[in-house]
Amino acid sequence: MNRENAIAILLLTILVFLFPQLTTDNYILTVGIFIGINSIVAIGLTILMGYAGQISLGQAGFYGIGAYVSAILSLSYGLPVMLSIITAIAVASIAATLLAIPSLRLKGHYLAVATLGFGEIIHIIINEWGPGGPSGFGDIPHFSIFGYTLQSTVEYFYLIWICIILIMIFSLNLLNSMTGKALRAIHDSEIATLTLGINITFLKIKVFVLSAVYASLAGALYAHYVTFLSPSGFSLFYSVLVLMMVVIGGISNIWGGIAGAIIITILPEVLRGFKEFDILMYGLILTLSLLFMRKGIVPMVIDVFRNKFLIKIRKNDA
Amino acid sequence: MKGLGKLCLCLLIFLVFTFFTPITSHCKEPYRIGAIFSVTGAASFLGEPEKNTVLMLAEQINKSGGINGHPLEVIIEDSKSDETQAVLAAKKLLEKDKVLAIIGPSTTGESMALVPIMTQAKTPLISAAAGANITQPVKERYWIFKTAQYDTSAVEAIYTYMKKRGIKKVGILTITTGFGDSGRKALTELASKFGISIVADERYGPKDTDMTAQLTKIKAAGAQAVINWSIGPGQVIVTKNWYALKMGIPLFQSHGWGSKKNIELAGKAAEGVIAPLGRLVVWNKLPDKHPQKALLKKYATDYEQRFKAEPSTFGGHAYDAFMIVVEAIKKVGPDKQKIRDYIENKIKKWPGTGGIFNMSPNDHCGLDVSAFEMVIVKNGDWEILK
């Protein structure tokens, strides 16, 4: 992990611990929780797209597997929540491996449609066979660890953001390792990487599974926080939303996932004030952001920051 | 170009910050009620009339001096037909706006997602959705009420009618959403009780464009009638397909059929379609002494005048939920616990748009099969079947 990222992690940690001290508003904390859940999915997709150059429109499928498997295991089979979350993640990674082996032969639009097809099939399955069918089901147990059950919004806020900090540390280390460097090489040129003797297929599958692990973890956390699930939140619409987060936040930087999640989650909340106009405003803001902030928020902020900073250093030198 | 990019960035950051600024407090102390409806998204056909109804009623009440002199403020949030959004909206209403009660949401799924939140916040929720498990088991739904009739009541109305006509084999066709699914459950569960057997159980998606295949299969299975349980464009498409196929067996629709617009859209294909409907759509055909008539007439004419559109039974659910809350506040003042107790114990023989309500500690809906009339489409208009 380089110095900038270490500082950023430190800042994030401080912010996460300070935030609930600054506000007692449960509504803002709840929004914070949903930002966190979306961030986890978006971080996974950023690694997959920005570093391995693969596209996925099926994240909602893994998100749904995580949520449904964990909820069903803990509700109907009485498994402890921690164990059911881990099982759910395992199921999602098996599904991801099975999907990855044939589909990573595909490229671009073809890969997008294959993952889209997978996501939609999962959506149909939970719609047909999920408990409660399309109406969904409730009374899912709350998250509990070592016999302690989390109840309040603040506790969930901490839980989810600590997960994010751990995920970020893990991901940054991974990207800095050999694997990460090989991944970047794949993104730049597959053929060149191949000639270096790196097993591309295996690497791609690994990253694909990693993104599924993150998405399913987020899904499981969602299930045990909201304690109600219905298929509508796990459709293609969510996959597209996550894709939008990644692109708006900045595909070339792993922090872009979090930035995108913040914007895409808060935007509809802010636009509540516009009543009927909100869908119009939403579309307009997205279009303008994509047109004028082409690299995404995080890379752009870094650019602006570097420019200012460098000019200052030069002035000091003179 | 680069400048515009920075401008965009600043705009986004500004928007994010406006989110964290606290709202200014109001100088006069109004009574605040929250409302969550699916104004956009898949269930917008429910949310739209509900929103309009509540807007109109709040205006009327404030014009006539509010509740006991206090102005009434209704904060309506759009849940976009999505549970996550419904949860966020509820949190906002409870934490930021400090509402006394929440009306809605429009769908069963969203209502279910709010059950734990409302229970924790000890605030009454009066849902406008139909699902039975919103208010059952009643012990665990201490704070939850609903004003939409049970799906099972609508199914009972249809089956009773069928039994009288000697129809024994039916094919059912349901939409793959919460509405269709709860209808499907009710239809399959109650069938044996009325001596009816379901010979085909078919489904279709909310955006499907042609249901000929499903109807053909139902006909081939030897059904004596088709029951379609859906809402939105699907029910019109089914009607058109049914007409084009000349199926020769009657078509029954759910209580979601009650809109003149459906007759308009289906044209002559709608002739002969039968459905159990709330009395709102047929108010002008009710006898004058019917306890609901005066109220239905006022609601229907007011709504038509204000929005240039026909009111729907779904708007009626919001009407009932809103008026129940208003009456409770009027009687007991701004106290959440007392409002809840009043609704549970004092709403008896209370005429609403959906029927005559009889709330009790064992029933947080208070409506039964008598809320429906069997209605047939004849010459482009409704006609009550005896």
Add this chain to the structure above:
Amino acid sequence: MTLLLQFLFSGLTTGSVYALVGIGFNIVYNSTSIINLAQGEFVVIGGLMMWFFLEGMQFPFSVSFSLTLLTAAVIGLIMERLTIKPLLKKGDLLLMIMVTIAISILIRGILMFKFGKDPYTYPAFTEGEPINFYGAVITQQTLWVIGITVLCIILLYLFFNKTMTGRAMRACSINIRAARLMGINVSKVVMLSFIISSVIGALGGIAITPISLMEYDKGAMLSVKGFCAAIMGGLGRNRGAVAGGFSIGILEALTAGYIHSGFKDAIALLIMLFILFVKPAGIFGKAEIMKLRKF
């Protein structure tokens, strides 16, 4: 036999629209390598604007028809000039695709604002009883939908093979750099491709609305199905989109008829996945061409 025929008719009706949306995708893809995910929105624009001119303004049929196509063409033109053109030089395909998604949300917002959330319909093109064909029934409007699809395919074939402009567009789809060197105005080709695809989408909307009604948010589903159709047949090949569209439509109808209607989408998708895994470039796609393209 009658049953099978009836299921086939049902599949052909829905398949036609998927095919038209798929062809729209192909035309834009050939000139830009992107998928215009707002394509489904143009079907909705077609249906709703036709209603607006025909029922709202009470214009005669032919006038409404031409005005609707014109409106769609203008919207397609504006969309391309304002959003795709400035991004094309940089060539960031993913960004362009995301922009088309954002535009589709914007168009949906505008349509909702103008038309509300109710479904709309207007009378079929020709009045008359459904036609009985060996016991299976087919409505006259279904014949119109299929007819319009076939006509579109023939006209497009003639355009791309017999006219100079059409050939220039094909040249761009094979190698955009070489086409530019040959003096083809690529920017104009891209603009034209957006206009043509918008008009085709709108045509589909006009034809299907009397059968399936039209409401502001139907576009997303049509985009997804059309996307699958185009991919299944092999991106960039119009006969691929036609084959893909009709096969998805017929597969759905047959599954609904013979297996179960609850799984009709799932089985169509499974078969699409299977085809992709066996033939990664789609039924008519060429693997060699795919290798040369990033997307």
